[in-house]
Amino acid sequence: MKNMTANGVSNARVALGLCLLAGALSAAAVAPARADETCNSPFMTGLIKGQEQYLHVWTLGEKGVGDESDKLVTIDVIPGSSTYGKVIHALSVGGRGEAHHMGFTDDRKYLWAGRLDDNKIFIFDVGSDPSTPKLVKTIDNLAEETGLVGPHTFYALPGRMLVQALSNKKDHGGATGLITYNNAGDLVVTTPMPLDNGGDGYGYDIAVNPGRNRMLTSSFTGWTNYMMDLSQLIQDSSAMKNFGNTMVLWDLKAMKPEKVFSVPGAPLEIRWALKPGADWAISAGALTSKLYLVKEDENHQWQAKAVADIGDPSKIPLPVDISISSDASSLWVNTFMDGTARLFDLTNPEAPKQVYSKKIGAQVNMVSQSWDGKRVYFTSSLLANWDKKGADNEQFLKGYSWDGKELKEDFVVDFHKEGLGRAHHMKFTARMQKAESN
Amino acid sequence: MTKQRTKAKGAIAPFAAFCLALALATAPARGAETPTPADSNLPAPGTYRLQRIQRVPEAQLLDADDRPTTLSLATRGAITALAFFYGHCVDPAGCPVAWSAFEALQKEAASDPLLRGRLRLVFVSLDPRHDTPAVMRLLQNAENAETLPPWRFLTSRSQSDLAPLLANMGQDIAFETDAGGLRTGVVNHMLKVFLIDPDGWAREIYTTAFLSADSLLNDARTLAMTHPEASNRSEAQ
Numbered sequence: 001m002k003n004m005t006a007n008g009v010s011n012a013r014v015a016l017g018l019c020l021l022a023g024a025l026s027a028a029a030v031a032p033a034r035a036d037e038t039c040n041s042p043f044m045t046g047l048i049k050g051q052e053q054y055l056h057v058w059t060l061g062e063k064g065v066g067d068e069s070d071k072l073v074t075i076d077v078i079p080g081s082s083t084y085g086k087v088i089h090a091l092s093v094g095g096r097g098e099a100h101h102m103g104f105t106d107d108r109k110y111l112w113a114g115r116l117d118d119n120k121i122f123i124f125d126v127g128s129d130p131s132t133p134k135l136v137k138t139i140d141n142l143a144e145e146t147g148l149v150g151p152h153t154f155y156a157l158p159g160r161m162l163v164q165a166l167s168n169k170k171d172h173g174g175a176t177g178l179i180t181y182n183n184a185g186d187l188v189v190t191t192p193m194p195l196d197n198g199g200d201g202y203g204y205d206i207a208v209n210p211g212r213n214r215m216l217t218s219s220f221t222g223w224t225n226y227m228m229d230l231s232q233l234i235q236d237s238s239a240m241k242n243f244g245n246t247m248v249l250w251d252l253k254a255m256k257p258e259k260v261f262s263v264p265g266a267p268l269e270i271r272w273a274l275k276p277g278a279d280w281a282i283s284a285g286a287l288t289s290k291l292y293l294v295k296e297d298e299n300h301q302w303q304a305k306a307v308a309d310i311g312d313p314s315k316i317p318l319p320v321d322i323s324i325s326s327d328a329s330s331l332w333v334n335t336f337m338d339g340t341a342r343l344f345d346l347t348n349p350e351a352p353k354q355v356y357s358k359k360i361g362a363q364v365n366m367v368s369q370s371w372d373g374k375r376v377y378f379t380s381s382l383l384a385n386w387d388k389k390g391a392d393n394e395q396f397l398k399g400y401s402w403d404g405k406e407l408k409e410d411f412v413v414d415f416h417k418e419g420l421g422r423a424h425h426m427k428f429t430a431r432m433q434k435a436e437s438n
Numbered sequence: 439m440t441k442q443r444t445k446a447k448g449a450i451a452p453f454a455a456f457c458l459a460l461a462l463a464t465a466p467a468r469g470a471e472t473p474t475p476a477d478s479n480l481p482a483p484g485t486y487r488l489q490r491i492q493r494v495p496e497a498q499l500l501d502a503d504d505r506p507t508t509l510s511l512a513t514r515g516a517i518t519a520l521a522f523f524y525g526h527c528v529d530p531a532g533c534p535v536a537w538s539a540f541e542a543l544q545k546e547a548a549s550d551p552l553l554r555g556r557l558r559l560v561f562v563s564l565d566p567r568h569d570t571p572a573v574m575r576l577l578q579n580a581e582n583a584e585t586l587p588p589w590r591f592l593t594s595r596s597q598s599d600l601a602p603l604l605a606n607m608g609q610d611i612a613f614e615t616d617a618g619g620l621r622t623g624v625v626n627h628m629l630k631v632f633l634i635d636p637d638g639w640a641r642e643i644y645t646t647a648f649l650s651a652d653s654l655l656n657d658a659r660t661l662a663m664t665h666p667e668a669s670n671r672s673e674a675q
Contacts, residue, residue, distance in 0.1 A: 043645055045628040106645060107610050107628055127610075158630065159491055159608055159643035182492045183608050189489045210648040213479040253653075254486035385643070 002300060008174045008250035037065055037371050038326050041156040042210055045208035046108035049371045053078045054088075054130045058113045058386050059220020059421045061096040066419030070099040072113065072124055073087060073420055077375075077428075082301060082419075085399060087418055089132050093122050098227070101425045103154025104185050105161060110133040110136070111427060112161055114151035116383075117227060119143050121163070123150050123185060130429035137185050139162055143169045146190045148177050150223055154235055155206040159183055164203045164217060172223035175201035175244055178255070183204045191255050193217070194248060199262035202244030207270035207281060214302075216281055216294060217254040218267040230386040231258025241285060241302035247294065249302050261304035263292050269321055270294075273328035273349070280349055282307075284322050284333055289331070291344065291352050301343060308344065311335055320382060325373045330355075332367045338383055339394075341407070358407050362392040368426045369402075376400045376407060383388055395422050478652060484658035486640035494520075494634050497603035499562065499592045502578040504571035508605065509562070512590050514559040516646050516670040517661045518634040519543060521652060522609050524565035525573055526623045531646045536561075537630055540589065542651035543658070547587045552659055556668040559589040564604070564611055564625050566594045602625060607632065607640075614647055634670045 037048060046436035056079045061069040074089035097115030104111055109127030114120070121139040128134070138224070142165075143149050150166030163179040175195065180188040195201045202219030220226070221243045225233060233239055243266045249259040265288030272281045282297035291308040310333055311317040317335035324331050324346070331344045331352065331379045341364060343356040378398045380387075387393050400407040415423045460510040513520065519540060527533035533579060540559050547553035561577070563569035574591035581589045594600040607630070614624035629646040633654065642657045662668060 042647065045645070062599055105608075107608060109610060155644075158645045159632075159640065180489065184492065188491055211478070213481075251486075253656075254481045256481075256486070373445070 033429045034226050037265055038274060038324050040104060040203060040209060040270075041106070043106050043158050044104055044108055044156045045106060046118065047371065048428055048430050051077075051079065051430070052375070053430040055368075055377060055397070055399075056102070056111065056126065056429065056430070057379060057415075057423050058099050058102050059415065059423055059426045060381055061092075062384070062395070062416075062421040063096075065416060065421050067092055068096065068421075069094055070096055070115065071420065072111075072122075073415075073423075074133060076131070077377075077399060080143075085413065087241050087413060087420070089299060090420060091124070091133055091135060092429050093120075093138075095136060096384070099424060100383075101152055102427050103161065104156055104427065106156040107183075108429075110183070112154040112163075113161070113425075114154065116150045116152065116166060116223070119149050119151060121154075121185075123419060126429050130431060139181070139185050141171060142179070145187050146177070146179050148179060148190065150176070150205060150226070151179070152220075153206045155208065157208075157228060160188060162206060164206050166220055166226065167222035167224075174203075174219070174222040174225075174244060175349065176203045176222070178203070178206070178217070189255075194257040194260060197257070198246065199248060199257065199263065200244055200246050202246065203381060204244065204266070205270045205283075207272050207381075209272050209279065209281070210252070212279060213252050214258075215250040216270050216272075216283075217248045217250065218263070218270050218283055220268060220286075225249045226383055227385060247283065247292070247304055249294070254406060259302055262292065263304050264288050265290065267292055268319075271322060271324040273324065273330070273346075274326050275328040278328050278349075282322070282324065282331060282346070282349065282352075284310060284319040286319055287316070289317055289319055291331075293349050295349070306352075307350055309343065310354075311338070311340075320364075323367045323369045323376075325369070326371050330373075332376065334358075334360075334364045334378070336363055336365055341376075342368075343366060356405075359430075361396060362394045363388050366425055368428070370428075374402055375410075376402050377426055379423035379426055381424045384422060387422060395420075397423050397426070399427050460484070478650065480653060480656045482658050484663040486660065486662075488633070488635075488657055488660060490635075490641065491643060492640045492641040493642055494638050495603060495606040497594075498573075498599055500571050501595050502571055502575040502591050504660045507592065509592075512560050512592060513558070513634050513640055515636050515668065517553070517556050517636065517658050517668050518558045518560055519631060519658065519664065520560040520562065520634055521629070521631045522564050522604070522607075522611075522627065523561050523565055524625050525569050525577075527625070529624075532627065532629050535646050535649055536629055538633065539649055539651045539654055541581075543654050544581070544586050544589060544650070546655055548585055548660070550659070552588060553655075555663070556662045556670055557587045557658055558670040559587065561589070561591050562600075562603075563591075563593040564600070564609075564627060566596060566600060568623070569593045579658070633661065635661055636665050 039398045055075045057073045069092040071092040076083040102113040111124045119142045123137040124133040148165035153164040155162045165176045172329035177192040204220035205219040244262045247261045247263045265285035267283040289310045290306040293307045310319045339361045344352040365382045397413040399410045501507045521536040523533040547557045578591040611627040629643040633642040
């Protein structure tokens with residue numbers, strides 16, 4: 001195949017230019033996103049490089065709290081707004097099904113949100129008016145259609161949504177797969193996680209490097225474990241063997257596994273470096289408390305290796321969510337058990353170093369940062385049956401400013417006092433974005 | 439397969455092209471191409487399957503001779519690359535990217551026995567108010583030759599005629615207005631290119647940031663291998 005290059009300006013375009021001479025022109029348009037606020041699909045448009053306006057929290061209903069239903073909670077995060085840091089909208093979806101993660105469609109108009117227990121997927125319209133999301137569709141036949149359960153990660157591809165399931169209907173174990181829907185919510189195809197060449201069948205997160213046509217997936221555990229009480233689980237040596245120990249490199253176009261990496265201890269979130277030319281990704285092992293780097297070696301072979309400890313692995317701090325800076329120079333890592341946010345310097349991704357830490361609460365799970373890294377948000381809930389009990393079951397959204405040295409608390413929403421439930425995944429929205437001419 | 443992909447990106451839109459032509463007088467202008475240094479790692483054509491993503495809906499359109507036509511007439515029977523565009527578009531991440539990719543695709547397909555008789559290119563205007571059939575004819579005449587796969591330029595009678603098609607294809611648009619509420623001529627939209635099989639299924643969708651002629655060509659070849667019956671001459675003229 002020859003290199004494809006469009007040479008010159010065609011006759012047609014010059015000719016049309018003559019016809020349209022009178023046109024008043026502006027270069028503004030909706031810009032494509034190289035990546036969203038550092039953690040979302042690079043196929044998504046409408047990157048918010050400036051100030052996010054609304055923060056949506058996919059919230060688990062909790063017995064004895066408010067209406068006890070799962071809900072999408074919207075918080076105003078516009079500085080100076082009279083409702084800054086306040087809940088301005090809450091949309092209950094009915095029941096408690098283990099609300100977990102969300103993802104935007106490629107046009108950022110719709111937000112898909114999944115429940116790990118009853119397998120429902122809710123599609124919210126956040127494009128028409130992001131301050132008041134509306135439920136427009138519910139997919140409630142995932143298990144019947146695919147044989148898989150636990151829709152976890154929602155990752156936009158052009159015109160479709162790639163969903164990583166965590167488990168399967170047959171035995172509620174870890175063998176699972178990827179599900180592709182089109183943006184209308186119709187099933188396109190189901191792709192099993194590899195069980196050969198070192199594959200263990202588990203799944204968790206998805207991260208795509210489009211320029212290389214490569215996708216990475218990670219591995220967690222099946223329904224039986226993630227629905228089990230955490231204290232019971234960690235005492236069950238047999239159950240503790242049922243966690244993923246792999247990451248998989250895929251040919252994205254072909255949706256075929258290319259290489260399985262041994263990455264012990266349930267590698268969870270995956271983040272590709274967003275810095276141009278930096279073809280590496282990082283993940284955190286929940287049970288091993290290590291950061292893993294996925295990168296090509298000197299022979300252009302992709303490899304995964306442990307590059308740093310997260311806290312004291314012997315104390316099992318349980319690393320959970322991570323958030324990489326847009327220039328790939330730093331990484332926030334939350335450790336659930338000690339409720340601490342840790343900042344790692346990624347200047348040398350082969351040897352990350354922790355340079356800062358702050359206790360956020362009795363427990364902390366998710367972290368999201370703005371594109372410029374100046375605002376960092378944290379929520380508390382991991383899984384309904386894994387959250388701490390009693391007074392340690394703090395449920396919050398906390399917003400901080402980051403000046404490069406210190407996290408300064410800007411606001412707190414107490415999800416118990418507000419009668420909301422367990423605060424889990426966060427996504428940002430803003431009203432229609434103007435183009436940035438890239 | 440190539441080891442070096444060149445992304446056909448950022449070519450100059452019609453109006454800008456005209457301005458550039460004026461500025462450079464007789465000097466040939468070049469599109470602002472952005473080479474992509476990374477190996478694209480695309481699988482070989484025919485070694486993978488493109489899924490049926492969505493049915494391409496029917497739509498009432500106008501051809502370049504101001505005759506009523508339908509989208510299916512322009513797409514069925516062939517391997518079709520389709521993009522929505524508008525003539526004024528100068529957003530470097532918008533229509534010019536598709537334009538460059540299509541020109542490169544058309545040129546390459548012309549010398550490829552697998553695609554020469556099977557591939558069809560279609561541009562559908564997002565702005566029927568300005569992109570009249572006469573404008574479409576101008577473009578179509580300029581972009582077609584006996585030696586090249588056909589490239590059809592279609593418009594519609596009105597925005598309301600076009601709206602259902604855009605909604606069904608997930609092609610979101612918004613007309614920019616000035617402080618007085620008047621349109622500036624800019625149509626905010628996320629560029630999408632659709633690769634459609636002879637039966638009317640969208641088999642791949644490309645968005646701006648990662649649209650490349652190589653990828654289009656690779657996928658078109660893959661479809662052509664599984665659709666030897668495809669013909670770009672089956673379109674009603």
